Amino acid sequence: MTTYTSVGYTEEEKARIQSQLDRLLANIHFSNSRRFPSFLRFIVQEELEGRGDQLKERTLGLEVPAVQNS
Numbered sequence: 001m002t003t004y005t006s007v008g009y010t011e012e013e014k015a016r017i018q019s020q021l022d023r024l025l026a027n028i029h030f031s032n033s034r035r036f037p038s039f040l041r042f043i044v045q046e047e048l049e050g051r052g053d054q055l056k057e058r059t060l061g062l063e064v065p066a067v068q069n070s
Helices: 011-026 035-048 057-069
Strands: none
């Protein structure tokens, strides 16, 4: 039985997306950067949690730096 979350991703899909994100972030192009990994992780997480439609320039400008500092 396939169980979908409110966003439309199954738990299996979310796990596969998270696995691919981890793979990308392990890449030298991301692992040597402080800002890009935080940005990518934030936007993927927001989409998986159903808030992808709320990703606006202002939101990113306020939220991503806060994530980097935590």
